[in-house]
Amino acid sequence: MADKVAELYKFFQQRYLWQFYSRAWDRDENINGILDKLPVIFSGGQPEVADTLKDRAFYAEARIVAMEVTERYPWVKDMDVSQLKSTIDAVKEKIIDVTITKSQNGELNIQNY
Template sequence: MMDDKLDDLYGYVQERCLWQFFSRTWDRQENIDGVLGKAEEMLTGKPVARETPMDKLLYADAMIMVKDFRERFPWIRESGAAEVKQLMDGLKARLVETVITKSTNRELNHHLY
């Protein structure tokens, strides 16, 4: 069941979130960690920092994603904090594997960029 939920979230992100495809490895990692971190905070009711411009950027992307998650996947509203954390950690790992580790884009780590 957890795999099905993770598949749902991953499919959504792959289809609708361009932040995962930024041009450098460090930028992709920063966005994956940041947006999904803010999303986890929102989904678990924790306060979300919005002090810096980067906080605001990550928050804006996460806010839209969380709204869609709640509308498309009603089970996420019933998930506890531990399950949400497990799902977000799994989603991060799957995204990193797909868009960083297994990426064939050689420019991601080019030394001149």
């Protein structure tokens, strides 16, 4: 599973800018909002989408991510829901660790913005 996590992590780092928003809370909200919907989308289900513009935007982005990931990494289609969830959770944890927790950008946590 570690190799799959590394592949997806590298792909996300190269492809998607929502993980690099200007504030830690915004990065965290986007990373979780989008990646939490992926396992359900990958498995062919319909994730819960709140009736807010933000949640609908997360869902729209998650659909694009899911489409691009399945095109590039066909092994995703062979995984069951629990494997998908644990893989995505590991990728999410690594992205949060790198882009928020270990970030040296001092502006990430300024509360005045």
